[in-house]
């Protein structure tokens with residue numbers, strides 16, 4: 399797994415590196431060489447325009463420019479002011495050194511002049527704004543960014559695409575769209591979510607020093623990005639000696655007259671994910687409709703009101719059914735009422751490994767007055783509890799219904815508040831968004847996100863069915879619950895990719911994801927096993 403650090407913690411690592419003898423000047427030189435190396439590895443790169451800002455990001459650019467010139471490439475630095483006028487000592491010194499080494503410089507070009515420079519180049523090295531970027535992009539960089547994006551050159555961004563917040567993942571009104579981002583020391587959350595996913599291109603981490611790995615771990619990473627090989631430890635063990643019950647039985651509870659489709663999709667997803675036996679429990683009013691869609695899955699009708707919403711009498715029945723299930727999912731399509739709150743509450747008190755999604759989460763918000771972290775007694779239990787909120791639901795659970803989290807780092811913060819108040823190792827919050835974090839008291843794990851095709855109604859119901867299914871198949875417990883949850887998210891994401899290949903990137907509907915789950919599971923598990931073997935053989939060679 400790769401550590402992901404908040405920008406403020408990256409700065410702490412930088413300070414720690416200086417304490418162990420790697421000066422900031424040395425770091426800047428290594429950052430510049432790392433960026434230059436990536437340009438040299440691009441096929442056919444001959445002429446490079448290096449666009450430098452006035453801070454240390456620009457400093458990296460000057461070092462890279464000098465290195466590229468020394469390697470025989472045609473180089474042109476573009477800078478807003480005379481290098482002698484740069485206020486930061488370090489950036490000014492490397493700029494002056496580059497000029498002395500013969501790097502040609504264009505100072506404060508007009509738009510046309512910049513376009514001419516870019517016409518001559520086949521690669522742009524973007525060193526305008528790095529982690530020091532804040533507020534809206536000011537002149538001249540707003541115009542420069544437009545020119546870069548329109549140039550048709552391949553773009554390598556240094557540390558972060560200029561105009562993107564490395565912390566929040568939000569792009570300013572102008573933002574470089576890179577083909578490759580060489581980021582220094584460690585991944586930052588803004589590169590992995592929201593606009594970051596659109597503008598970073600491929601991401602390469604340049605550690606810059608041998609002590610970086612240790613110092614990043616000591617700096618308490620905000621999250622860990624998974625590699626496929628990591629999943630080997632949490633995968634379902636395959637065996638021919640199983641029957642439908644030992645393959646895991648899942649109880650799905652949800653639905654209402656208004657939303658009969660959600661629990662149907664969750665139940666089908668649970669079955670496609672490999673559980674041997676799935677039962678669906680829904681309000682009596684929709685039981686027949688559900689059963690017509692589910693030939694393999696028995697449907698149980700539960701007491702409900704005239705609106706087809708579960709009533710409190712359903713709670714005891716559900717708790718009883720939960721006793722014979724390897725895992726239970728509650729929530730999809732359920733609505734929030736006194737009855738559904740009673741059902742969620744009964745399941746929380748049960749000993750069943752539990753996944754709560756959608757309106758199940760909204761019931762939990764109602765139970766805890768929108769401040770789950772103030773009521774840890776509701777979530778404290780011996781069996782696993784996996785909550786799968788999207789940003790809106792997470793906001794409602796964390797006292798932020800008016801201002802739900804808007805970035806991955808805020809998602810992680812809210813999720814952490816919940817799991818830390820609970821304090822147990824059995825709770826995981828799967829905080830969903832364009833990037834998803836699986837957060838436990840011990841760690842936050844970031845699976846590789848799927849495609850935007852997943853942003854379709856019902857996609858979350860599919861994920862929660864898959865989650866309950868996997869939990870059932872590992873016997874209702876896992877030594878590393880957040881990693882197991884991340885594996886399920888990764889399979890969900892890959893199911894999106896498989897479905898998009900078949901139906902087009904915009905044509906995917908939630909049911910199509912369900913049909914792709916089986917192949918996606920095989921593919922991810924096979925790749926994880928293969929990646930593990932490769933890691934092992936590299937380890938032996940080393």
Ligand SMILES: NC(=O)C1=CN([C@@H]2O[C@H](COP(=O)(O)OP(=O)(O)OC[C@H]3O[C@@H](n4cnc5c(N)ncnc54)[C@H](OP(=O)(O)O)[C@@H]3O)[C@@H](O)[C@H]2O)[C@@H](O)CC1
Pocket residue numbers: 408409411412422425426429451452453454455456457458526527528529530531532533534535536537539556557558582583
């Ligand atoms: N961490 C590490 O270990 C290492 C870090 N390194 C590198 O240092 C970088 C961070 O450097 P940094 O702190 O100097 O900030 P940086 O990104 O250059 O920006 C500051 C400049 O941008 C300007 N500016 C800001 N906002 C703006 C706006 N909206 N519109 C326009 N201008 C704006 C701001 O102007 P000001 O706001 O001060 O007027 C100032 O001039 C980091 O990303 C990495 O590349 C490596 O060298 C070595 C290892």
Ligand SMILES: Nc1ncnc2c1ncn2[C@@H]1O[C@H](COP(=O)(O)OP(=O)(O)O)[C@@H](O)[C@H]1O
Pocket residue numbers: 756787788830831832833834847848849850851852853854855856857858859860861890
């Ligand atoms: N832009 C995106 N890129 C990747 N995954 C996404 C994107 N948007 C949403 N998702 C994923 O799709 C799922 C949507 O879940 P949710 O919002 O609960 O949907 P619903 O409530 O309609 O079932 C989540 O797993 C989320 O991570």
Ligand SMILES: [K+]
Pocket residue numbers: 455524525526527528555556557558559560
């Ligand atoms: K940059």
